[in-house]
Amino acid sequence: MEALIVGAERAFAERGFHGASIGYICQCAGRTTGAFYSNYDSKLKLFLDVFRRHSDRTADYIDERIAEMDTGRDLAPQLAGTFAEIFNGEHLDARWVFIHLEFRLMALRDCDAASALVEHEKRFSRRIGTMLDALFDRAGHQPALRGTEMAALLGAMTRGIKLDRGIYAVGGVDDPLSTDQVAMALEGLFRSVA
Known part of the structure; x- marks a missing residue:
């Protein structure tokens, strides 16, 4: 979960909330979209x-x-x-x-x-x-x-x-x-x- 938070911080700073897709957040975090959905139900x-x-x-x-x-x-x-x-x-x-x-x-x-x-x-x-x-x-x-x-x-x-x-x-x-x-x-x- 920590990696998702760190990756999301980078993604949100670069692209904003709406511009940072879940896929891009996961890419920044080095995690799969499955990791996102196993921890969160919304961006x-x-x-x-x-x-x-x-x-x-x-x-x-x-x-x-x-x-x-x-x-x-x-x-x-x-x-x-x-x-x-x-x-x-x-x-x-x-x-x-x-x-x-x-x-x-x-x-x-x-x-x-x-x-x-x-x-x-x-x-x-x-x-x-x-x-x-x-x-x-x-x-x-x-x-x-x-x-x-x-x-x-x-x-x-x-x-x-x-x-x-x-x-x-x-x-x-x-x-x-x-x-x-x-x-x-x-x-x-x-x-x-x-």
Whole structure:
């Protein structure tokens, strides 16, 4: 099943959801179509697994970083640094700009995809929100926003920044926001809510 997910990630990034046939996904995965049908009853379910796998890796990274944070120090720059790395790092490379955008466009046109995306994002925001709430509890802070609200806001910011950066890169234009500027803005956000 792991090979199918890896192959599907490549196929979806290259050809999009509708352009990546099950045959092409299996070719990218080095598996037969029988392997697909023995694990999945729809391409959407495989797409969701690809999406979940990536989100889980990102959430695991955030969890590790939050666990290392020193609650005796100012949390705002520590959190800003972690999330700025996500905005700029390998967690959301150019391939993921396409996959995220593809899913969002599908969701605007397809009720099943919309329901699946909403459930996925709620799950992800709850997971990140729980981490943030626990961190603020350990530090003795009562933030103005709940963790899930902060997570939803950070998710929207991440998607927007990565989409813009992808467009600038294709257009050969320098990104108007440096990593340091993004970190500074995030530090202000975390300081204001905490």
